[in-house]
Amino acid sequence: MNQMAEPLVFRFDVDGDNFTSAGQASVQVKKNLRQLGIDPETIRRVSIAMYEGEINMVIHAKGGQADVIVSDGCIEIILADKGPGIANIEQAMQEGFSTAPDNIRSLGFGAGMGLPNMKRYTDEMQIDSVVGEGTTITMKVKY
């Protein structure tokens, strides 16, 4: 892709009430990255990591805000919510650990793979969470 003068920032509000529309921000980001000429595997990694984050925000936090910052060689995804926070981050990062309710599981989510997938597909991932205040997850995908 062409050299960018300054980073491009995409901002999305993630609707916390509508589970069926979850993923709209990720799908839009996928389109934007494709238009920028980013390679398909990078787009796939960013899209999946962001979608998992979006789903988490809908399930646990009644929505939130997603920022995607595209600069030369790096795409940064910042997901911020004012949800319940994560009490034990180490536990939450384990594959299979989930606090999702049954109705979410019947839709095929809630398998305890969300956070591990976000880590799997990104080069850096940081979780800042305060119980009762909210969670901010910052991920970087280098390309």
Add this chain to the structure above:
Amino acid sequence: MTVNELAAMPGFKTVSLPDGDREINNIYIGDLLSWVMGRAKADGAWITIMSNINIVAVASLADVACIILAEGVTLDSTVAQTAEMKGVNVLTSDLPAYETAMLLKI
């Protein structure tokens, strides 16, 4: 083989085929969506019995070549329309997932 070629085979029915020229390079079978996103590879045929609206987003973001609904599972017409709109190929098969996979020539 391409998704068009698969759709023309006996045993498969087309639900949406907006991008039928895509080549199928691998197969993934699974119903837990996060598991699929974590494990399925791009350009694969994803065989599942899950049919809610979220499978369209998962297929699109994971960049699979097509969804195949096994066991005679059908897709709601609004979900089918969404798939068509989002460029996601969806086929159905009356066979179980494993037997469906065995029909694919990849």
